[in-house]
Amino acid sequence: MFRYPNGKAYQPIASTQQKKQQSITYSNRGMTLEDDLNETNRYYLENQVAVIHKKPTPVQIVNVDYPRRSAAVIKEAYFKQSSTTDYNGIYKGRYIDFEAKETKNKTSFPLQNFHKHQIHHMKSVLKHGGISFVILSMLNEFYYLEAVHLLEFWDRKETGGRKSISYSELELVAHKIPLGYQPRIDYIKIIEELFFS
Amino acid sequence: MFRYPNGKAYQPIASTQQKKQQSITYSNRGMTLEDDLNETNRYYLENQVAVIHKKPTPVQIVNVDYPRRSAAVIKEAYFKQSSTTDYNGIYKGRYIDFEAKETKNKTSFPLQNFHKHQIHHMKSVLKHGGISFVILSMLNEFYYLEAVHLLEFWDRKETGGRKSISYSELELVAHKIPLGYQPRIDYIKIIEELFFS
Numbered sequence: 001m002f003r004y005p006n007g008k009a010y011q012p013i014a015s016t017q018q019k020k021q022q023s024i025t026y027s028n029r030g031m032t033l034e035d036d037l038n039e040t041n042r043y044y045l046e047n048q049v050a051v052i053h054k055k056p057t058p059v060q061i062v063n064v065d066y067p068r069r070s071a072a073v074i075k076e077a078y079f080k081q082s083s084t085t086d087y088n089g090i091y092k093g094r095y096i097d098f099e100a101k102e103t104k105n106k107t108s109f110p111l112q113n114f115h116k117h118q119i120h121h122m123k124s125v126l127k128h129g130g131i132s133f134v135i136l137s138m139l140n141e142f143y144y145l146e147a148v149h150l151l152e153f154w155d156r157k158e159t160g161g162r163k164s165i166s167y168s169e170l171e172l173v174a175h176k177i178p179l180g181y182q183p184r185i186d187y188i189k190i191i192e193e194l195f196f197s
Numbered sequence: 198m199f200r201y202p203n204g205k206a207y208q209p210i211a212s213t214q215q216k217k218q219q220s221i222t223y224s225n226r227g228m229t230l231e232d233d234l235n236e237t238n239r240y241y242l243e244n245q246v247a248v249i250h251k252k253p254t255p256v257q258i259v260n261v262d263y264p265r266r267s268a269a270v271i272k273e274a275y276f277k278q279s280s281t282t283d284y285n286g287i288y289k290g291r292y293i294d295f296e297a298k299e300t301k302n303k304t305s306f307p308l309q310n311f312h313k314h315q316i317h318h319m320k321s322v323l324k325h326g327g328i329s330f331v332i333l334s335m336l337n338e339f340y341y342l343e344a345v346h347l348l349e350f351w352d353r354k355e356t357g358g359r360k361s362i363s364y365s366e367l368e369l370v371a372h373k374i375p376l377g378y379q380p381r382i383d384y385i386k387i388i389e390e391l392f393f394s
Contacts, residue, residue, distance in 0.1 A: 053280070053281050055253060056253040074271065079271070089292070090325045
């Protein structure tokens with residue numbers, strides 16, 4: 001399986017075979033965490049709850065072919081590492097910024113799922129008064145972990161401590177998001193409780 | 198010249214020939230509006246003024262080749278139309294969202310530079326309490342036009358009125374941004390005056 005520089009698995013478009021493989025690793029719903037979050041964000045947008053979008057995958061374009069005036073085909077391009085997180089937007093006037101990651105590990109969440117640029121970005125967002133967090137998927141459960149806690153775990157790693165968040169730590173510090181129907185991963189509910197109640 | 202679905206000119210990476218052509222159309226500094234804004238945003242980030250990034254160009258990836266385990270080459274991909282604006286981020290806790298466009302026209306700014314999805318997105322951002330605007334480049338000048346005004350011009354077009362913003366209208370309603378050295382296009386200064394003074 002190919003992984004992006006940020007460690008995320010590459011999902012080819014319109015590949016049913018890949019879809020089938022995913023359905024085994026990511027619960028039995030045939031959905032990825034990204035699918036669920038896109039659906040969730042679409043729900044928020046349509047119901048005017050919040051305006052949150054996933055950023056496009058960063059690609060370095062090297063060669064483009066123009067078979068017709070109107071259609072351009074990218075013939076050579078490369079995946080680039082993102083310098084930010086994947087999702088951002090607005091909720092009740094506040095700036096929202098997060099990254100979503102899943103692991104197949106059963107006992108801990110490896111911190112190598114994040115890279116330095118993203119950690120640095122989260123610190124900046126916090127400094128400027130934004131709402132920064134990560135959504136973690138593990139053991140078919142979803143967790144909202146505030147950036148401030150992720151940064152503590154990251155610092156522990158940087159100072160020679162363990163390289164992952166243990167499942168019991170995650171349960172203790174993070175907020176569990178129950179999987180719903182509409183919206184599927186209702187992270188705004190956690191934001192509402194943490195910042196607006 | 199190839200244009201993206203959103204009407205923006207495609208800029209191949211590492212094409213010096215193209216760069217030279219640009220320098221004729223976009224003042225004589227050999228810079229594009231995007232270059233200037235990237236530089237401006239880098240300045241804001243490094244000086245902890247604001248955290249604002251350009252979103253990657255949306256690309257639909259169809260075919261990826263894996264010559265080595267670590268390197269993936271995208272062999273077939275297509276430009277997609279963005280459903281949002283190109284730039285967003287945070288300043289003093291507020292959500293910032295904008296689009297940047299330039300024209301070679303000398304008498305008016307054509308509204309066809311924007312598409313419906315972007316207009317719709319700007320409305321949503323305003324509704325949720327964000328700071329939404331466009332940066333327009335015309336006659337080697339830069340203007341900060343609040344989304345609320347762009348929406349008025351857009352509505353005029355939709356109801357059968359003129360399809361552009363005349364230069365005199367722009368001068369009247371928009372805020373001129375003088376070209377500086379660091380930062381080059383200091384749009385945060387306008388935001389500061391409009392929302393924090």
